[in-house]
Amino acid sequence: MEELATAQEHTAWVEVNRDTLAHNLAQVRAHVGPDVRLLAVVKADAYGHGAVEASRIFVDAGADFLGVTRIEEALELRHAGIEAPILVFGAAIPDQARAVVAHQLSQTVCTLESARALSEAARAAGTTARVHVKVDSGMGRIGIRCAELVEFVRALHALPNLEVQGIYTHFATALERELTFVRKQLSLFLRAVAEVEKAGLGRPLIHAANSAAILRLEASHLDMVRPGTILYGQYPSAHVPRILELRPAWQLKSRVAFVKQVQRGQSIGYGRDFLAPREMTVATIPLGYADGLTLTPVRTSRSLSELARTAREFARRGRMGVRVHGQHAPFVGRVAMQMCCIDVSHIPNVEVGDEVLLRARFTLTNPRIPRIYC
Numbered sequence: 001m002e003e004l005a006t007a008q009e010h011t012a013w014v015e016v017n018r019d020t021l022a023h024n025l026a027q028v029r030a031h032v033g034p035d036v037r038l039l040a041v042v043k044a045d046a047y048g049h050g051a052v053e054a055s056r057i058f059v060d061a062g063a064d065f066l067g068v069t070r071i072e073e074a075l076e077l078r079h080a081g082i083e084a085p086i087l088v089f090g091a092a093i094p095d096q097a098r099a100v101v102a103h104q105l106s107q108t109v110c111t112l113e114s115a116r117a118l119s120e121a122a123r124a125a126g127t128t129a130r131v132h133v134k135v136d137s138g139m140g141r142i143g144i145r146c147a148e149l150v151e152f153v154r155a156l157h158a159l160p161n162l163e164v165q166g167i168y169t170h171f172a173t174a175l176e177r178e179l180t181f182v183r184k185q186l187s188l189f190l191r192a193v194a195e196v197e198k199a200g201l202g203r204p205l206i207h208a209a210n211s212a213a214i215l216r217l218e219a220s221h222l223d224m225v226r227p228g229t230i231l232y233g234q235y236p237s238a239h240v241p242r243i244l245e246l247r248p249a250w251q252l253k254s255r256v257a258f259v260k261q262v263q264r265g266q267s268i269g270y271g272r273d274f275l276a277p278r279e280m281t282v283a284t285i286p287l288g289y290a291d292g293l294t295l296t297p298v299r300t301s302r303s304l305s306e307l308a309r310t311a312r313e314f315a316r317r318g319r320m321g322v323r324v325h326g327q328h329a330p331f332v333g334r335v336a337m338q339m340c341c342i343d344v345s346h347i348p349n350v351e352v353g354d355e356v357l358l359r360a361r362f363t364l365t366n367p368r369i370p371r372i373y374c
């Protein structure tokens with residue numbers, strides 16, 4: 001099958017700006033200073049930006065480590081020839097030990113069983129397995145308890161061909177209004193790490209901060225920071241101060257597939273939820289919920305009790321709407337699996353083939369939509 005070579009030929013595409021990703025990383029680097037290592041989080045296909053390309057950009061821009069959740073994500077980067085250190089955040093499954101070692105990944109561990117499997121795989125391969133111990137200081141997902149850290153690290157030191165490269169934790173509430181729990185997690189974590197050092201078990205890389213903590217709590221920077229969201233140009237929440245000059249690097253684009261005049265009272269889309277309140281010009285866009293445009297249907301007539309929900313949904317639709325010729329065009333009717341309709345009555349001369357810009361969540365946007373780097 002002949003390839004589609006240019007954006008003009010695609011039905012839909014995501015434009016990712018390379019320089020902008022590098023710029024965001026430089027902003028984080030300037031904020032944390034040259035002595036703190038920087039792990040660029042590229043899990044979930046680099047938050048929808050394309051893991052391989054984003055990783056190359058971040059490594060070239062000075063990232064010391066890359067971070068992913070699953071071994072498959074790490075292998076994709078290795079197969080693309082990326083040699084930078086990669087930390088796998090997910091808890092190791094013993095069966096994955098051979099691949100972790102073969103691809104020189106740094107692996108999160110929180111059970112002795114997985115550490116033993118890594119040690120054995122490394123011994124068999126004549127190499128060393130690198131691990132980062134995950135401490136559960138309050139997130140409650142994976143990790144060993146603070147009180148167990150010293151004994152756990154001692155047990156790891158007794159295993160051959162295994163290097164404890166890092167000890168880390170993850171904050172549960174760094175993007176919420178209150179920082180009290182973050183401070184508590186940090187203090188529990190640091191006390192546990194100090195005990196490890198006191199026990200003569202060394203001082204590996206200590207790290208904790210995600211995007212929100214990087215911007216809100218300098219004391220959490222430690223030896224390495226782990227930014228994700230801010231590298232992609234977004235602030236994690238309204239409580240995080242806007243102190244960096246972040247730029248979004250990502251734009252979902254498509255083209256108008258069809259334009260029609262609709263009479264007052266005519267319905268649009270599945271369920272006939274939308275009835276045109278007047279004569280309208282409606283454009284069809286070849287993208288839908290399978291591509292990440294997840295919108296709840298909004299009916300035009302509904303009971304009083306549903307008004308608040310309707311208002312919220314309209315506000316959400318407003319935020320998620322489409323831009324045509326630089327103007328906002330609201331969705332009309334249900335978003336279907338691979339098509340949706342927009343009201344362009346107020347935008348003159350909309351034609352088939354016109355470029356449209358859509359707002360959608362990076363990570364929910366269909367990975368099969370090509371990412372085009374510019």
Ligand SMILES: Cc1ncc(COP(=O)(O)O)c(C=O)c1O
Nearest residue numbers: 041089170210211226227228229
């Ligand atoms: C262990 C770990 N560190 C860092 C991050 C980056 O988080 P954020 O996108 O909030 O910067 C994540 C993502 O959730 C993570 O799982």
